[in-house]
Amino acid sequence: MAAATQGTAIRTGRVARTFIYLVLLLFALFYMLPLYVMLVNSVKPLSEITGGGMMNLPEIWTVEPWRKAWSEAQIGVQPTGLKPYFWNSIKMVVPAVAMSTILGALNGYVLTKWRFRGDTILFGLMLFACFIPFQIVLIPMARVLGVLGLAGSTWGLVLVHLVYGIGFTTLYFRNYYAAFPTELVRAAQIDGAGFFQIFWRILLPSSGPIAVVSIIWQFTNIWNDFLFGASFAAGNGAPMTVALNNLVQSSTGVKEYNVHFAGAILAATPTLLVYIVAGRYFVRGLMAGSVKG
């Protein structure tokens, strides 16, 4: 009888598992659908889209919409395509991610290994940065950027994202370093390493997983940000997201859906790439930070 029950269990298990996988596959397809629509329609001539049949494969394959979105589309005054704005975003995101990650790591290092009176309160205050809605800081931030002479520039955006991101990166690194053995820091002190030498030579080389988390998180947030970009960097300094919006929202002329689709995919590619390359470290790093500390 026991054997029969076991056999039943195995059989029902198999049935259940098949069912679960089917459902999962269905959901996966459902979520992939928008990407499919975007890809398919970005390689069709406009006439095929306006003629209906959004789900159909193209009859005539063309890369023209991609070329147009990248280098010809009318976004600002000149028909430049998304290209300059893409580089704007890169110029914004790379320094902002690098600086916020390094400063977050430094903060985490100080908050766990060079503790001082009131450090937990300071850390608590820094965490506020994670919870303050973007909209609240718009006007004060505009004033600050104006005073610093950074209004409307890419460096202004870098500063905004840096300030906003430090709360998160500090949180990540603090929790990660809380589990890092303090004896190592003490050993390095006795060995004669200074504050920054301990940081560069001992802590940072062991921070791979959490650095990946910080980079993915910061990259995705900064790249995808629209509000700060639209508020603080108008015109030629605008990041990719703002340019894409300008492209899609233009109220004159024919709506070139194929170009819009191509532009949207271009705008989404970098974050997708970052996640594909470093994604498996992401979950690992998040767990490491959350379980201990």
Place this chain on the structure above:
Amino acid sequence: MGFLDIRNATKSYGAVEVLHNVDINVEEGEFLVLVGPSGCGKSTLLNMIAGLEDITSGDIAIRDRVVNGVHPSKRNIAMVFQSYALYPNMTVGQNITFGLEMHGVPKPEREKAMAEVAKLLQIEELLGRKPGQLSGGQRQRVAMGRALVRKPDVFLFDEPLSNLDAKLRVDMRTEIKKLHQTLGTTIVYVTHDQIEAMTLSTRIAVMNDGYVQQLGSPKEIYDNPANLFVATFMGSPSMNLIQVKLRVEAEAAFADTTDDQGGKVSLPVCGASAALKSYKGQTVTLGLRPEALTDVEGADHRSDHVEKVQSMVTVTEPAGSDTFVTTTFGGTNCVARMRADADVHPGQRAEFAFNMEKAVLFDPKSGKRIV
């Protein structure tokens, strides 16, 4: 003036004083062990010597140079940590030479020093590996190599063997002792293991509640404990403590107690001092190590003060080399260390030999030794 002087050092966290007026002078080449239960302040004291904790008041001097407030790296000390604290991202070789690199020693000299230490500790084949690929014993060696390569004035060990399994711990203990004998270095070593303290040290400081309870050679600490804490903390099985009534007759003093059946047992105390006689008629605590309470054949033949007493055996524990026999005197359980083949059986009476030369007496209220 010693090599390492700790003068009246105290440590407070806020209003709480955790280390009270510690005075220890360590001579060059000495192996000082700080031993005591958890929270006794031994690690705090070690960290104060290392410079990882501030000194609240008093001085610590190494080679007559007061080092209060001097950075750990400038004290010419090296430390071996309980967790070894090897840098996980560096190879064994880099771990060993990191301190030299930080002190600006040129590369060829670093390599030479590393090779010497690696040879001494027999870890040459491990130099290219990462700490994660090493066993506990190998990590221990690397941690010692990292300390040795600096040729410091003082070595500090913070419970270095407590993460090893029992057999390896005994092996490494011997290695450390051997190393100390060959190199003649000055070592301060923290442990909670009294056997480590006894076997390794040239001097022991027994600590409890932030006080140094007794400072002396292992033999002094073991044979002449200053108080009940030291007497019971050091030695395994721990010292037998029997409540006795002190009887004084002319020049001689006797410790009166009872055997298992309530029969009177009178043990003559050797060399009764005036201080002891002042306890006449009072109850005092008689301390006797298990090896001073043994079978008659196993008793120390050089001792002139062996007293033979019959008592009931309650438990026997053969430990291979010895047999531990439990019996009752004065209403308390006593452990006797008998020869392995002593003919004793539970439930039978046996003859116990008290070596009264080794007996010590304590004031039961203050816990202090009566001398």
